[in-house]
Amino acid sequence: MALRALMTRKTLALSSSKQALLQCRSLQTTSLPDLSYDYGALEPAISGEIMQLHHQKHHQTYVTNYNKALEQLDDAMAKGDASSVVKLQSALKFNGGGHVNHSIFWKNLAPINEGGGEPPKSSLGWAIDSHFGSLEALIQKMNAEGAALQGSGWVWLGYDAQSKKLVVDTTPNQDPLVTKGPSLVPLLGIDVWEHAYYLQYKNVKPDYLKNIWKVMNWKYASEVYEKECPSH
Ligand SMILES: [Fe+2]
Numbered sequence: 459m460a461l462r463a464l465m466t467r468k469t470l471a472l473s474s475s476k477q478a479l480l481q482c483r484s485l486q487t488t489s490l491p492d493l494s495y496d497y498g499a500l501e502p503a504i505s506g507e508i509m510q511l512h513h514q515k516h517h518q519t520y521v522t523n524y525n526k527a528l529e530q531l532d533d534a535m536a537k538g539d540a541s542s543v544v545k546l547q548s549a550l551k552f553n554g555g556g557h558v559n560h561s562i563f564w565k566n567l568a569p570i571n572e573g574g575g576e577p578p579k580s581s582l583g584w585a586i587d588s589h590f591g592s593l594e595a596l597i598q599k600m601n602a603e604g605a606a607l608q609g610s611g612w613v614w615l616g617y618d619a620q621s622k623k624l625v626v627d628t629t630p631n632q633d634p635l636v637t638k639g640p641s642l643v644p645l646l647g648i649d650v651w652e653h654a655y656y657l658q659y660k661n662v663k664p665d666y667l668k669n670i671w672k673v674m675n676w677k678y679a680s681e682v683y684e685k686e687c688p689s690h
Contacts, residue, residue, distance in 0.1 A: 485532050487525040490518050491561055499569040503669040505658045513564070516653050520556030520632070527553060555632035559612055559647055566646050568675035578676040582645070582683040589624045599626050601667040604650045615646040615679065617686050643686045645679040 493513060498506030527549040534542035568574035577593055578586060590596040596615065603626060604613035611630040618625050620641035627638050635644040648670060655666035 485528060487528055488521055488557060490514075490521050491564065493564050495567075495569050495572065499572075500567055500574070500673045503673045504567070504655075508655065508657050511657070512560075512649075512653060517557070517560040520553045520560065523549065524553035524557050552632050555634045555637075558634045559632055559649070562644055562647050563649050565678045566648075566675055567670075567673050568677070570673060573677055574673035574675060575671060576676060578680050580680065581687070582676070582680040585624055585683070585687075596626070597671055600646075600648065601664065603628050604648055604667050605664050607650050610651040613648045613650060614642075614644050616642045616644050617683055618642055619686055622687065643682065645682050646674065 490513070493509075496506070497509040497513070500506075500509060527546050531543060531546050531550065534546065577583065583593070586593055586596050590599065600613050600615060607613065607628050607630075609630060611628055611633070612635075613628045614626065614635045616625045616627060616635050616638075617623075618639065618641050620639075624645075625642065627635065627642070629635060629637060635642045635647065648667065650663065650667070655663060659666040
């Protein structure tokens with residue numbers, strides 16, 4: 459009897475400490491990241507108007523809606539409301555993916571006077587030559603896949619940490635590259651939603667894809683590659 463009473467007290471103590479921990483846990487929402495360059499700094503490849511709208515309106519909306527869905531998820535989890543938890547998954551994927559993808563996209567770009575468009579050097583440059591034949595062949599492949607993508611989405615250069623190979627792939631909507639495989643790490647992502655180019659390029663998506671390479675920040679892609687593939 460005494461043992462049972464002791465165990466009950468211990469269980470209660472554990473249960474209340476877990477509850478206190480859950481109550482103390484604050485919800486970590488996200489915020490719009492700053493760009494490291496001015497909106498007009500990528501002209502003429504990408505207009506300042508597009509960059510401003512893209513960052514301040516489109517990306518901000520993904521952030522706002524992701525945070526809203528996170529708060530609803532927190533609430534549903536606290537209530538043990540499985541139906542609502544499941545219902546929120548598509549909003550979390552779409553808006554969370556939009557935030558993740560755009561956060562990479564801004565780093566993938568750089569003004570020409572800050573190294574934008576300078577071809578990758580050292581290990582990533584060699585890996586591209588080895589996997590695709592040349593940088594030009596890779597660009598042609600990504601442009602072809604981006605141009606052929608139906609609807610909205612992204613075209614990616616990724617590194618498969620399992621097979622140790624570079625890959626080119628596309629994702630629909632705001633799906634991050636990792637949805638195509640858990641070992642895929644994005645090095646470069648090109649936004650091929652109409653909001654990324656239409657104000658400047660209208661319906662000529664291939665011209666947007668051709669010009670974006672003039673402001674591509676290969677330095678960022680190389681840093682990610684070297685971090686993920688230290689034994690290159
Ligand atoms: Fe976008």
